[in-house]
Amino acid sequence: MKKPVVGTKTMVVSPHYLASAAGARMLERGGNAFDAAIAVSSVLAVVYPHMTGLGGDAFWLLYRPEDGTARAYNATGRSGRKAEIAAFADEAAIPVRGARSAITVPGMADGWYAVHREYGRLPFAEVLEPAIGYAADGFPMSPDQYEHARKHAAMLAGCPTTAAIYLPGGRAARPGERFVQRDLARTLRQVAQRGRSGFYEGEVACEIADYLAAHGGLLTEEDFADNRGDWVVPITGSYRGYEICQLPPNSQGFAALMALHILDRFDLRAVEHGSFDYYHLLVEAIKLSFRDRNAWLTDPAFHSIPLDRLLSAEYAAELAASIRPDRAAEAAAQPAGSDTAYAAVVDAEGNAVSFIQSLYFEFGSGVVAGSTGVLLQNRGSFFSLDPAHPNCLMPRKRTFHTLMPAMVFQDGKPAYLLGTQGGEGQPQTQLALLTRMIDYGMDPQRAIDEPRFVWGRTWGEATTELKLENRISEETAQALAAAGHDVRRVAAYDGIVGHAHAIAIDEHGFRIGGTDPRCDGAAIGW
Template sequence: MNRAAVGKQAMVVSPHYLASEAGAEMLRRGGNAFDAAVAVSACLGVVYPHMTGLGGDCFWLTYRAGEGRVRAYNGSGRSGAAVDRDCFAGMESIPHRGARSAITVPGMVDGWAAVQGQNGRLTLAEALAPAIRHAAEGFPLSPDQHFFTVKCKDMLGECPETAAIYLPHGTVPAVGDRFVQRELAATLRALVDGGREAFYEGEIARAIVAGLRRADGLLSEADFAAHRGGWEEPATGVYRGYTLYQAPPNSQGFTGIMALQALERFDPAATPYGSYAYYHRMIEAIKLTFIDRNRDLTDPDFHRVPLERLLSRAYADELAGRIDPNRAMDFDSPPAGSDTAYAAVVDEEGNAVSFIQSLYFEFGSGFTAGNTGVLLQNRGSFFSLDPTHVNTLEPNKRTFHTLMPAMACLDGKPRFLYGTQGGEGQPQTQTAIFTRMVDYGMAPHEAVAEPRWLWGRTWGEASRELKLEGRIDEETIRRLSEAGHDVRVVDAYDYRMGHAHAIAIDGDGMKRGGTDPRCDGAAIGW
């Protein structure tokens, strides 16, 4: 598997080599970046089923060379029309697993229809062909899928349909075993025949809802039929002359812009790479953005998110001024799920797609709907049952979303596409990767392979740790601890740091891609 690639014509990066190959296959067939991106997306839903799939959500940033502008597509689903806090009366929170955690309509298939249907050159059948092939014929089970299947074995066994697929014969498949998903292959073929409508208004929707109904689930056929994603204006900012683009709310993408704009006030020439100041400033900048995010982020149809103020230069100055160079800020943030897959594609025409998709937790809700092979997300479990909370559960509402694909342009053209797996970690890792490429001149594969950090709580952990990979300099670790950070040193290339990938495009059009050594991905360019 190639972790790094260089090419003049095209570049594909993703967390699984078969998905990267699917994208490259579309480009070699004469498709463009939009065809390739959908092929990668669909293939990831098959070969990385613990992270993403048809039952999940997606966010896209797209650039059409002919248009010369970046657009965002929000592929996140809303809660059902009859889903409200009363559905969970007497409970402190929405269940994290099972049919009753699957309370938002999956937005993935709608995203494919929008991105490829409006921009691609190939047919949906061509784009889905690799995914169908791998689902029907099987593929070698990846180390990452094996790891999470072992971790989630008991939960996967609670739903018979899920257990039949992911625990064949009641056991965890070994790394390299042929993993087959015949029901999912049939569902993908139904999409080829019926398109988007088959999933939201046809046989697939009926089968999913019937499966949910048998398990006391809450979504209806009308909820699926009503689903619509939408093209939106991205959130924007500026860092050292680059125009930054992120998906707008309900995505947390604006935090990635806020952190960079605050850090722009500091001179990288006076901040040695890997030093105490390098890590401390990034960590503190992220904490400050999380304060605003936690207060305001939800569906903007229900609550106005004040992006104009949050992304202003004046507010960036204020945030920078609040960073104590010698002391860690005491701050808490709610944990967020981390199961996600990021990928990016650039073609020879200059079209570019940066996208990310997820089931929320690993294996999502753990509930497979009937005989569809579709594992449903549990993204809606992040809604609050507190009626005063900004992200409180209400009907037809999109929840606070961690997914945030990124793109940066110079002189109106894409120069960097980047993103990562990991809920709370996404803005943290994005900030590290982008500054490494822009401020310290690293190639994409170097930027994602360098030691990483992760601040905050994750599910199942009550502490507010600053996890530092052991490859970080011992003196830097010591100083961070002395400054008040709750330091915990973890293994090199720790899985909790997520899977990050990036593409850099030079002024002459040369493309450099890098994928994360923590995953099973590949960068393919030519």
């Protein structure tokens, strides 16, 4: 197992070492955590294009000591004006790939600009400088990107503008080979020079809209020009005296709060970590929270979501009482994507940023729009075509979002920043990390390194399996199967459980960082 990285003043964690280094570079130049986080985010959009990109969405949780409370920014895009159920009358569902799956405006650039305008210290162009450099000059192909490009080569080859970038010479660039994205560099320069208008107005927006129109897509220039994210108040829950902050809907963050409220009714410290009881309780709490999440989660501007009831102590007690200690409950599953990147930054002044971004499925829609270099997300494909469903497709609507960065407070100050890639697995991994750090006293790195699980849908597969990394004992796996869990053993450090990262701030003010051994990440602090 890796040792945690400890900094006396700063910490940056992300799923790619170049992104972490870019954040550290901004801090060394005198930037703050917000500058560093934007640098990390923009570099991830270049060096982890199978997981995230300028054509995707993001959620941001931010804290400044002088404010004394967390603030959040919802940088997720809405569907276009033409996105109506009737537009897919000849299809059983919204396609998950291709131009017709790209029906929501990317929110990424808007998020960078909004966070920087509110909190940034360094010039915006300087903060985006590392990302532009890696796009223009290239970087070493990561093993993770290579494996995903190889796996999805047929899909990538289906769009010539995508294949030209991601399958140079007809094949995926191998690990260590230089991977260059000059068109993306040109688009990033537009954003660096003109701010959000460099993406949502003018030639970039025009070219994306024209390309989609020529290939059956629905987004227009007007949809891009109208796009704006929102500053929102985080929703909160409690666990063992800690305050847990999540993004409100359209994020699934409330599902993690519900599950934590359920677990707060059990004395986990009396339960052996890694035992049948430990995993059974976590999985059953997740199932119960997912039941309500699936029934309610959508854009709250279109459909009322009863968060007061869902997050109440009374409801948590009711759900906790329904858990059978020796038997798994039945639950339905739905398909969901999982390509995501989580990162966090804490600086010497105590500023803290926990953020997450995604293209939805790996490589999103699979469509690079013209010569922009922008790989568009397919997040809108999760809308339902059932007009009675809360998450039904409508114009100018945000869809159900799996993204959910977390920030945990103790005595009014950040104690933990955490999150993970992994769609359906995100609240599950957050439960594992938080219980390990809070109930069992693990540092972030050990909490991440310990074997993990994921129940239900992930990577687009509809299933109710309970996937267990094979480092979980055979005795525990057999006990879970005997209780009715549909157990499947997976690899020791399987990517299917996601890529998690965390920062703890201890009672001495030290910043303790952990990154996932399943990815190419790094924790950098001093």
